[in-house]
Amino acid sequence: MSTNASAAVVDTAWLPESLLGWRPGLRLRYAAMATVFAAVTFTAGGAVALRLYHDNLVSTVETSVHSAARAIAAAVHRGPLPDPIPMPVASGVPRVQVLDAAGRVISGDPASADAPPMTRLAGISLNTVRTVSEPTNLPEHHAAVTALLTTGSSGPLTVEAVGSLDAADAKTSTAIQLSALAGGICLAVIGLVAWVTTGRTLRRVERLRSQVSTITATEDPAGRVPQSGRDELARLGVTLNQMLATLARSAERHKRFAADAAHELRTPIAGLSAAIDLACFHPKTIDQATWTAELAEGHRRLGHLVDDLLELASLDGDAPKLRQPTNLAHIVTDGTRRPAPPGVDLQVGTAQPVVVLGDPRQLARILTNLVDNALRHAQRTVTLHVIGTNGYAVLSVTDDGPGIPVADRQRIFDRFVRLDGHRARPGGGSGLGLALVHDMVAAHAGTVTATGSASGGATFIVRLPLAPTPTTDT
Amino acid sequence: MEKVRILLVEDDELLAASLGRSLRAEGYAVDIAGDGLLGLYLAGENDYDAVILDVLLPGMNGYRLCSGLRARGQQVPVLMLTAKGGVYDQEEGLDTGADDYLVKPVRYPVLLAHLRALLRRGPARLPPVLVHGRVVMDPGRHRCLSGDDEVDLTPREFALLRYLLSYPGVTHTSRELLDHVWGEHDSGDINVVQVYVRALRRKLDPPGRESVIETIRGVGYRLADVN
Numbered sequence A: 001m002s003t004n005a006s007a008a009v010v011d012t013a014w015l016p017e018s019l020l021g022w023r024p025g026l027r028l029r030y031a032a033m034a035t036v037f038a039a040v041t042f043t044a045g046g047a048v049a050l051r052l053y054h055d056n057l058v059s060t061v062e063t064s065v066h067s068a069a070r071a072i073a074a075a076v077h078r079g080p081l082p083d084p085i086p087m088p089v090a091s092g093v094p095r096v097q098v099l100d101a102a103g104r105v106i107s108g109d110p111a112s113a114d115a116p117p118m119t120r121l122a123g124i125s126l127n128t129v130r131t132v133s134e135p136t137n138l139p140e141h142h143a144a145v146t147a148l149l150t151t152g153s154s155g156p157l158t159v160e161a162v163g164s165l166d167a168a169d170a171k172t173s174t175a176i177q178l179s180a181l182a183g184g185i186c187l188a189v190i191g192l193v194a195w196v197t198t199g200r201t202l203r204r205v206e207r208l209r210s211q212v213s214t215i216t217a218t219e220d221p222a223g224r225v226p227q228s229g230r231d232e233l234a235r236l237g238v239t240l241n242q243m244l245a246t247l248a249r250s251a252e253r254h255k256r257f258a259a260d261a262a263h264e265l266r267t268p269i270a271g272l273s274a275a276i277d278l279a280c281f282h283p284k285t286i287d288q289a290t291w292t293a294e295l296a297e298g299h300r301r302l303g304h305l306v307d308d309l310l311e312l313a314s315l316d317g318d319a320p321k322l323r324q325p326t327n328l329a330h331i332v333t334d335g336t337r338r339p340a341p342p343g344v345d346l347q348v349g350t351a352q353p354v355v356v357l358g359d360p361r362q363l364a365r366i367l368t369n370l371v372d373n374a375l376r377h378a379q380r381t382v383t384l385h386v387i388g389t390n391g392y393a394v395l396s397v398t399d400d401g402p403g404i405p406v407a408d409r410q411r412i413f414d415r416f417v418r419l420d421g422h423r424a425r426p427g428g429g430s431g432l433g434l435a436l437v438h439d440m441v442a443a444h445a446g447t448v449t450a451t452g453s454a455s456g457g458a459t460f461i462v463r464l465p466l467a468p469t470p471t472t473d474t
Numbered sequence B: 001m002e003k004v005r006i007l008l009v010e011d012d013e014l015l016a017a018s019l020g021r022s023l024r025a026e027g028y029a030v031d032i033a034g035d036g037l038l039g040l041y042l043a044g045e046n047d048y049d050a051v052i053l054d055v056l057l058p059g060m061n062g063y064r065l066c067s068g069l070r071a072r073g074q075q076v077p078v079l080m081l082t083a084k085g086g087v088y089d090q091e092e093g094l095d096t097g098a099d100d101y102l103v104k105p106v107r108y109p110v111l112l113a114h115l116r117a118l119l120r121r122g123p124a125r126l127p128p129v130l131v132h133g134r135v136v137m138d139p140g141r142h143r144c145l146s147g148d149d150e151v152d153l154t155p156r157e158f159a160l161l162r163y164l165l166s167y168p169g170v171t172h173t174s175r176e177l178l179d180h181v182w183g184e185h186d187s188g189d190i191n192v193v194q195v196y197v198r199a200l201r202r203k204l205d206p207p208g209r210e211s212v213i214e215t216i217r218g219v220g221y222r223l224a225d226v227n
Helices: A004-014 A026-078 A166-218 A232-281 A288-315 A328-335 A360-377 A433-443 B013-026 B036-045 B062-071 B087-095 B108-121 B155-166 B174-182 B191-204
Strands: A095-100 A105-108 A129-133 A142-152 A155-164 A324-327 A345-351 A355-358 A381-389 A392-399 A447-452 A458-465 B005-009 B029-033 B050-053 B078-082 B100-103 B130-132 B135-138 B143-146 B213-216 B220-223
Touching (some): A026 A095, A026 A129, A026 A142, A026 A155, A142 A166, A232 A288, A232 B013, A232 B108, A328 A360, A355 A360, A355 A458, A360 A381, A360 A392, A433 A458, B005 B013, B013 B029, B013 B108, B050 B062, B050 B108, B062 B078, B062 B087, B100 B108, B130 B155, B155 B174, B155 B191, B155 B220, B174 B191, B174 B220, B191 B213
Parallel strands (some): A345 A381, B005 B029, B005 B050, B078 B100
Antiparallel strands (some): A095 A105, A095 A155, A129 A142, A324 A355, A447 A458, B130 B135, B213 B220
């Protein structure tokens, strides 16, 4: 035979797995919590109230017992002892006996005058009332008794009075039963109300959940949960919809970017493959040197494009990992040590030594891309300025080219945007240069804008926050 | 014999140069345009036997160039050669009037074969948008206009009108219309043709004007002549 404990352990084996891992749902938990809380409150409150009620009943009896005893004692002391004693209070409650020094009953109320002594009250203090339970020589289960010593005409006498508490106990007992019944009903109602209201609330939560789950399953970018009302759940719905919209926009952006990237990668590959096919099918028509140079140029552009794509992917919203004080004047000086196309002059105007926190490689790349872009469009000059003002480092790159139409000045920072005519220029960029600038500047908590220059060309202005402490440059 | 003349509109220099040289080596006369506006201009100036057209072009994109050609009534065969390989890109390309669509990068022999097939077929018989008098039908967008009013046609009405618009001036018997519009499996009561012609007239003809669809007694139906 196994013990109970080990039997319990063995017995769980037949329970289904789902029941073993069962955790009550929110609905059951809330309903149970409300019920238990109410039950504790009711029980404590009820216990105190019933106790007070009972004490009050007992004290009434005690008072009547005591006053009866005193009235009798006074009467006995004043004159001859009547027998039976006329009761000053309602007959029967309390009962009174007068005993002589030998303990014999010499008088009492009409019901008790001829009865044997009601009680031996030895040991109780005179002038006090006490309650006794299950007294041996009284019919009551619970009684208040008192004894007073007095002197009569024939010597010392004891006046004893007894009041029954059974009626008080019975009343209290009934009150307990009624309270328990009422409390039970209240608890049931509270539990039910909690169950129903949580159920209603949770049904709306569940509806939201299943709607979102459907949207998740179908991957419907236009999927939204219905919005109604103004309560917390309605606000949750609004927030969910905002999240879905943001995700849909982001997914759409990624999709478009992937399609654009595919297109942009296919174009140079198509060029290379056409060049290779030319060499395969019409080898006599090509000049080895020219053909190789063309192939190398196509290869170089493809390489650049892939580099830019990887750079963009690695950036994607992240702040630069490296944040070291970097002097933009040095970046500008380095950035202008490069070959410019014939006829175009790359010059530095103001170059204040302003220091920003960031990744020097990315900062250099920002400048390189802007200069690349400017050199592609400049007629004769590209001018760089770096100044510090109002807590910002301002880097500007100005060309004297055809300028950028106002409508395109925002769009030009999008990925793969080439304004009309740009691609016809030799050495057209990957279409990612300015997008990279935009993302890198944003990663450095700065802004980049395109405006017009005095000469009718374009000016790109990069604003970056200065390094917090003005450090002397290294 | 005169050379077959081809216009190549392509802004990628390496592709344009290489493909141009390859095609010349095949014996074609090739003109190259590096942007859309130049392409449209050249196509208007010269009589080309085929156009090879990129889509993303500076100046004017390939779709607009193609519909520009068709709007001018030029039915020169157009082969779109583009890196845009999406379903809707191809659909749009062909619906704007291109005769063939190839996604870059394409192997040279395949491109040549498509070009040869295009040249065998010659200019398209029908433009992408069918126009007859005040009736304008764009099958690609499944739209039909009578004058400036959009006409809401059932698929069968649409098919019947498209068939009629495809053969202006030709008289069709009811049996022929039943066979071509309803098809073999669905050709039942020949009177259904009359019912549909009546429905088309009700939707297309302004009150008090002559009908777009003429009844030729004892023969069948044809599009009314446009004055």
